[in-house]
Amino acid sequence: MREERRLIRQEQIEQAAYALLEEKGFAGTTMQGIALRARASNQTLYAWYGDKPGLFRTLVARNADQLRDLLQARIAANGDPVETLEQFGPLLIEVLTHPRAVALNRAAAADPSGALGRLIGEAGRGSIGPLIQQVLLAARDNGDLHFCDPQAALVLYVDLLIGDLQIRRVIGLIAAPDASARHTRAARALTLLRQLLGGSAPAA
Amino acid sequence: MREERRLIRQEQIEQAAYALLEEKGFAGTTMQGIALRARASNQTLYAWYGDKPGLFRTLVARNADQLRDLLQARIAANGDPVETLEQFGPLLIEVLTHPRAVALNRAAAADPSGALGRLIGEAGRGSIGPLIQQVLLAARDNGDLHFCDPQAALVLYVDLLIGDLQIRRVIGLIAAPDASARHTRAARALTLLRQLLGGSAPAA
DNA sequence: ATAAAACAGTAATCGTCATTACGTATTTGG
């Protein structure tokens, strides 16, 4: 139960970090502020995470794990490739424009060392990307899409689905799209993808 | 020549600001650092720009003006819509992934007030967007593209051309694409756009 | 139950800026 306690405490601390990040931005998020908000001690933060960058690295890593699990569950829950693809799009938009993802992207943008950005990138290429590819491949197996290069198909789908949503979120230009907007955009991406990759002649 | 001197001095100061921004990131860029680098006085910075946010607002505004002029010149220089479109894509990729644009986007990401982001957004919607639309409309007039909604065509083209390049640049995941990469990507966007909007039946 | 370990709460270092103040040199206008 020692371990259990610690996990709960870490969850609270990281929750506090996200809350501050979303309220005051990266520069306004201080170690003391996080500790105060989580009713934790300064020393505990440093004992567990080493230093400020360490805390944010942990945040990124955990977030990536959670996203992968969430997306994976959604894929596993559905048998039909077309349905999966239809439900997958809005979910992907949701998680990539979620305040948490935006906060982490902002932190990465502010990190001169580029370490956070690299972590996010690895999470994308290593965890999220393959999941999307898996969905696309299932759709191909089902005969809904035709393509040779799965990598190119993935890039195309992401461009159509996400586009510049993330950068516009990160610079505060737009709010997170609501369920309806997510659905509309995902449907458009799927329609266009089918136009491009739906025929029997593989275009990519 | 008093005015002339001041313009030169401002150019030097802003140059120094960009240099520091690109070297040390937004948090590492201090007013004193800029002044030192530009061999200017602290007071001059404050006299001319008011405060730190004011300096960055100026940077964003001037950059937007420069981009608009550059893009506009490229459009005006070419008569044939297809050629214009082919040359426009790589240029747009270049300016939007340029270190300066990336630095300003990072500054906007770090600005909790969102004012910088709004400025960038206005520049995009007000200056850059219409220029792209103008190119697309010229291509339509020429019979190369068919669409009803110019706004939707613009969004589609930007998604295909830029996609998530900017966010990946901003979090330090990729370097600025070189001329060859820019050309390849722009060609892909144009090919796909023609596939989607090239037929006689307008899809958007 | 009790000593050791872990944690909360608070305060103390140590630097780093944004912003302001001053004294000097240079430029401008007459």
Add this chain to the structure above:
DNA sequence: CCAAATACGTAATGACGATTACTGTTTTAT
């Protein structure tokens, strides 16, 4: 050439924040 304005160089001022230290409590393990 002389004053007024401008800009430089340097040095405060004042906050704030990462990191460390110290002091009681609580929890864990025996």
